């Protein structure tokens with residue numbers, strides 16, 4: 001349990017010795033609480049490191065499960081999981097450039113997808129846009145910066161909606177920044193994950209500019225999810 005910022009925890013789950021979770025990068029799992037409720041979280045690591053599951057969890061103020069996780073859950077707690085779930089994963093057969101747009105902890109499944117893409121040697125251009133409110137919300141900013149050094153086909157653009165005076169980078173709504181960079185977005189595969197409002201706005205804008213649903217993949221972080229909920233394609 002690593003608290004990366006005041007309200008984000010990186011949680012690494014160790015699987016039982018005799019169990020291997022076969023998942024596709026970008027999928028999610030449900031944690032099943034003691035009173036049988038489901039809480040969905042995206043897998044932030046890639047399948048080639050499947051001896052554990054990495055999650056990036058935002059503390060929802062007043063949220064039943066995330067309150068427990070941030071304040072009361074002891075290390076080495078045994079959790080019940082269901083998964084892998086969802087159809088948000090990399091379409092490996094496509095030849096089009098890849099745009100990845102994440103809001104907040106929507107970075108998590110995109111991290112899994114990118115680590116997988118680097119692992120299998122994807123050479124298509126890949127551009128990650130990470131939208132958050134403030135600079136400190138870019139909780140693993142070093143990671144995509146490192147990928148940029150290591151992979152010539154990868155670009156990273158963080159976008160702040162509430163920048164401080166020192167911020168030199170992109171500002172505003174992340175989906176609008178994506179479109180400024182890619183007015184011809186209809187030629188790319190677009191992967192979006194994070195708050196439902198961001199996903200809805202991104203979808204509307206990109207479809208308006210000629211992208212079709214065939215090339216738009218998304219996972220909206222709805223809350224209080226139940227099996228099968230919150231998944232869109």
Ligand SMILES: Cc1cc2nc3c(=O)[nH]c(=O)nc-3n(C[C@H](O)[C@H](O)[C@H](O)COP(=O)(O)OP(=O)(O)OC[C@H]3O[C@@H](n4cnc5c(N)ncnc54)[C@H](O)[C@@H]3O)c2cc1C
Nearest residue numbers: 039040041042057058063064065066105221222223225230
């Ligand atoms: C497919 C999928 C993947 C997800 N992946 C992630 C992930 O990787 N990381 C992550 O941090 N979250 C993720 N979420 C969202 C996460 O599931 C919820 O934030 C979590 O279930 C909240 O649980 P809780 O018990 O703390 O809140 P609850 O007790 O269920 O909610 C209490 C109240 O808080 C508010 N609330 C709850 N969740 C949110 C939210 N996400 N945004 C805004 N308001 C909220 C609502 O008003 C709600 O009524 C994902 C959701 C889905 C559907």
